[in-house]
Amino acid sequence: MYFSRATYTLDEARSKIESYCAYQERCHKEVREKLLKMNMIPEAIDQIIGHLIQENYLNEERFAKAFARGKYHQKSWGRVRIRMELKQRDISEFIIREALKETEEGYEETLHALALKRLEQIREKNPLKRKKKLADYLLYRGWESHLVYEKLGELIG
Structure with missing residues (x-):
């Protein structure tokens, strides 16, 4: 089987990546990976990324x-x-x-609302298992452990 790998000129690649960055905010790593998938050479990648930073497509x-x-x-x-x-x-x-x-805005309130919402969804009757399920959920979502355990004490006891 034959697969044709698209090749891009520097201008074509620059234009395509400008659209990619304009669509939503991107980090340097995402742009570099996209350019690598487009089979661009390292010198071209550096040149395009420099252009994107200069033109404020990439920040x-x-x-x-x-x-x-x-x-x-x-x-x-x-x-x-x-x-x-x-x-x-x-x-x-x-x-x-x-x-x-x-x-920072409303951080504790957001945690409280999220914990209450999740607690309503947990069908477990055993208070220890309820606590563990809620703790696992909040920790997975990236909330600081001291805040999570404080909230568990407040809501479940």
Whole structure:
């Protein structure tokens, strides 16, 4: 079987990646991986990424803030999970700290609402098993363990 691998000129690749970045915020790692999949050589990748940064298509701080805001408000992720996900995308510690400021508004209230909602869904009667199921859920979502255990004591006793 024959597979044709598309090849792109520098201008074609630049144009395609500009659209890719304009569609939604991207981090450098995602863009680099996309360019590698397009079979671009390292020199071309560096040149295109430089262009994207210069033209403000690519901005790691803007990406990190949008990511943190989105995951916190849409998926109710806690800071631990957001930090871990940003680290996997090779975002610097300074930018991660800045991005986590996007989650400060109503943090405890969000945890409380999430815990109550999940507690209603847990059908387990045994209080210890209920506690464990709720704790596992909140920890998986990336909420700090001391806040989770505080909340368990408050809601289940």
